[in-house]
Amino acid sequence: MFFSGDASTRKRVDLGGRSSKESDRQVLLEQARLDRKRRLVLRQQTSAATKIQKCFRGTKDVKMARAEVREQFHATFGVHGEKADRNCFAPDSQFLRQLLFFFTANNNSDVSVLVEACRLLLQYVQHGGNILFLFAGSDYSLNHSLVDLRVKKLAFACLQAIFHNRNNWRDKLLMPPTCSYLPAVVLFETVACLTNPELPWNCNIIDYLLERKVFLLLRCIISTCVQDVKSPEFRSNASALEHVLTCLASHVGQQPCRCSIVDQKWSFSLQVLSIPFLWHHLPFLKEVFCAKGLGRYYIQQLANFLPNHASVFPGDIAQEYPGHACLLGNLLEVAGIVLSDANSNSHTAIDFLTVSTFLMEALPSLDPSPIPKPLDDEIIMDEEYKVVVSPDIQRQISSSIDSRLLQHLVNALFRDVTQTCHSEKSWLSSEEVEAIGAICTFLHVTFCTLPHELIMTLLAYRTELLPALWNYVKRCHENQRWPFYSKLTTHIPGDTPGWLLPLAVFCPLYKHMLKFVDTEEFYEQEKPVELKDIPSLVIIIKQALWQLLWTIHGHLSSSQKSIKNLSDDKKLSLELIKHKAGLAMSELLSQLQDWNNRRKFMSADDFHLQEARSETFVSQACLGNNRASEILNQAPFLVPFTSRVKIFTSELVASRQRSGAHSALTRLRVKIRRNRILEDAFNQLSTLSEDDLRGPIRISFVNEFGVEEAGIDGGGIFKDFMENIIQASFDVQYGLFKETPGHLLYPNPGSALVHEQHLQFFRFLGTLLGKAMYEGILVDIPFATFFLSKLKEKSNFLHDLPSLDPELYRHLLFLKHYKGDVSELELYFVVLNNEYGEQTEEELIPGGKDMRVTKDNVIAFIHLVANYRLNYQIRIQSLHFLRGFQQLIQKEWIEMFNEHEIQLLISGSLESMDVDDLRSNTHYTGYNHEHHVIEMFWEVLKSFSLEYQKKFLKFVTGCSRGPLLGFKYLEPKFCIQRAAPDDVAEEDLDRLPTSATCMNLLKLPPYRSIEQMRTKLIYAISADAGFDLS
Secondary structure (H helix, E strand, C coil), X not given: CCCCCCCCCCCCCCCCCCCHHHHHHHHHHHHHXXXXXXXHHXXXXXXXXXXXXXXXXXXXXXXXXXXXXXXXXXXXHCCCCCCCCHHHHCCCCCHHHHHHHHCCCCXXXXXXXXXXXXXXXXXXXXXXXXXXXXXXCCCHHHHHHHHHHHHHHHHHHHHHHHHHCCCCCHHHCCCCCCCXXXXXXXXXXXXXXXXXXXXXXXXXXXXXXXXXXXHHHHHHHHHHHCCCCCCCCCCCCCCHHHHHHXXXXXXXXXXXXXXXXXXXXXXXXXXXXXXXXXXXXXXXXXXXXXXXXXXXXXXXXXXXXXXXXXXCCCCCCCCCCCHHHHHHHHHHHHHHHHHXXXXXXXXXXXXXXXXXXXXXXXCCCCCCCCCCCCCCCCCCCHHHCCCCCCHHHHHHHHHHCCHHHHHHHHHHHCCCCHHHHCCCCCCCCHHHHHHHHHHHHHHHHHHHHCCCHHHHXXXXXXXXXXXXXXXXXXXXXXXXXXXXXXXXXXXXXXXXCCCHHHHHHHHHHHHHHHHHCCHHHHHHCCCCCCHHHHHXXXXXXXXXXXXXXXXXXXXXXXXXXXXHHHHHCCCCCHHHHHHHHHHHHHHHXXXXXXXXXXXXXXXXXXXCCHHHCCHHHHHHHHCCCHHHHHHHHHCHHHCCHHXXXXXXXXXXXXXXXXXXXXXXXXXEEEEEEHHHHHHHHHHHXXXXXXXXXXXXXXXXXXXXXXXXXXXXXXXXXXXXXXXXXXXXXXXXXXXXXXXXXXXXXXXXXXXXXXXXXHHHHHHHHHHHHHHXXXXXXXXXXXXXXXXHHHHHCCCCCHHHHHXXXXXXXXXXXXXXXXXXXXXXXXXXXXXXXXXXXXXEEEECCCCHHHCECCCCCHHHHXXXXXXXXXXXXXXXXXXXXXXXXXXXXXXXXXXXXXXXXXHHHHHCCCCCCCHHHHHHCEEEECCCCCCHHHHHHHHHHHHCCHHHHHHHHHHHHCCCCXXXXXXXXXXXXXXXXXXXXXXXXXXXXXXXXXXXXXXXXEEECCCCCHXXXXXXXXXXXXXXXXXXXX
């Protein structure tokens, strides 16, 4: 290379602005850090290697030492311990010291030696030997430390041997003590012998075993020996395993006890009581558990421990057998026996309710439809899926809540507060508040979890819970103080109204009972609430509903979003309690109103809220105010009937206006022969769409001569058509409907035998009735109440039966109150039908023809018969009728009314026509209200009978009944027009009055006398000339 002319080296420049010395420093620090880390890792590896070597050497040394001691033992006592005798258990003998040192549970030779030693021990005890003397000699106190150590190690070695060999001995683990030739039986019996509560070392041994998680070992052993989890074991004697469990479980609570406190996770309660169907496999343990007071102790233990430890349940058996569900099932099976003990009191009952509520809350809902479900298009994340519980566990839990458990639970719960419960003026004791709070919490969660129909029936008929709850609610209301159950504050806010949870349980229970009580029980025996107390109950419910639906902010609305949130809520969440309470209270209020309609025991106005009477409320509801709409949807009977009719009418008007644009272009004209009105109408109208049905339908009548009647249908002819066709189609002679003894109509169960197209006709008739209501046309059709309930998609119950079949109702009541042996009556779960001479037999339940009615199932039989007659027989006809009806009348509209009110919507009041109301809402053309002709007219109309007044109304309006809320709402207004010029001729006075029904117009000549007016009016309205006089 050649010299460039620059002898110096060009200096490197860091364009980042950093000094090279600084960069070298960072590299040096990073290198030092890495070196330290490498040295630390090397030290850790060296330390770990040292520990591993130490452990290995120690294990190897122990193994060698055990092998050496084992050889010495075999040389001294034989390979199988055959040289041993009873003196080998003495304190100075090397037998147990050596055996317990080298014993390894997975060594078959060691296990055989242990079994022989245990067999020798049992033989000594069975021949009357003193086990204390055998181990300790003449002075236990001198050698107690050594003896206790040997005994507890021996007991644990026996359990270890069984645990490690449990799979090989699977079929022998539940054998009784008499099978002493079996190794497992020998080892179990040895443990039972060593843990005898009368021995002085008992406490030390059990403490030693508990520290080594003995119940976890026993759980694994029991789970292995159970061949089929859900199949019960059938044995005549207690097993040796049950003896061990009895000794260990029975040690609790003994004084003095020196056992240390062990983690409850490994306790008998959580490890053994959570085994699926425990009592099915260990029935003799169940007897001991119930008889020795163990149930009370362990329930109390769980009540103190569980609420604060939610994730301690073992789940080692199967995913479909979660520990909390198995524990609940086992506790419920024995709770009835535990609570029936005279030593069980309200504290025991409250502890049981606390535990059961906690466990029930953790269960997924087993009720088919306890809360609204989310919409199909809503995405549910994986973590939202609930735990699946085996159907067998579900059945165990459901069937265990039987009449015995509920009776003893209620008796034990209120045993200590009976005196104060029946004193109406005294304030509630803390015990009573706690008892009511505990039972209400448990039942609310239970109703949200399990199918609750049977549970409610048992509570209503087999316990005194309802009177106790009512007494509590009434006293709180009278004292204007509602205490809050303090233990609920962990679930819901402490400022929650104290009445919420008690009413959330009392109302569904009372509502359920009202479905099944008969009229004598309710009105005469006054069960379960006296008639004089019902007004107070109505006031309580009204105030509570108003607070829930109007006052309390943040109340759950009926929006889809809220429904979705409900499905995710815990059962003791405030929103779900409010939702359930609101539904139950509104349904109970509706039922009480139904009972009041059957026989008055309070004023109908007392069911209405003063706040809902105002025109402001009605206008808010019509405008779609959320809170007002919520009250109408959930508790419509808080609103007076007339206000609801106004809201209903406004909905109809709005619907007709929405349909107006469509109907103006597609106005229908239909020709109907008067003598074939039903067939013609069915053929021409049954195929119309909903939009066409909502629009105007113009009718032209054809008389019997084939001539089209005069008159243009402006609405009046259609009204006449609706009245005539409904009268014809609902006539019992046509065969689609039948009459009750009270001449009320209901679908004919045998309609299929009369008409081949009976279901299509029922749908058409439903459409006709819906059209009449949609157009505001009142028709004189008296329906049976139990059929009107089908328009609300409701079921009927026993108390509805008298309107259909009074004789059957009397027979069922006789059966309900029968004092003798019901089974001697030779009744079965079947009913006989006799339709048009054809007799058939139908089963009320599957296999009913072979199921005899007994004392235990007679209530179910009675209500199944009532259900068959009132619901099942007419279900298909009612369903098709409803489909036609709902084409025009929406479900939420009709649900604002009860059955009595629906009949009023259909037919109006049965009382006489209010002529004065009609007169005050009449317009005049050619006359004035003081004209002498008008004075005569009103005098004549007032003198008419009700029949002629209805004929007159039909003559001028096309309908024999006036508007439901009075003639103020007649559209257009009734008008009387002068039908003659000012200079009246005789021929003008000979004319009959005529009408224009589309305009509600009466054309009245100026008759000169009252007699002339009466004669002409009667002739005109009675002529039945169709519209030829119009």
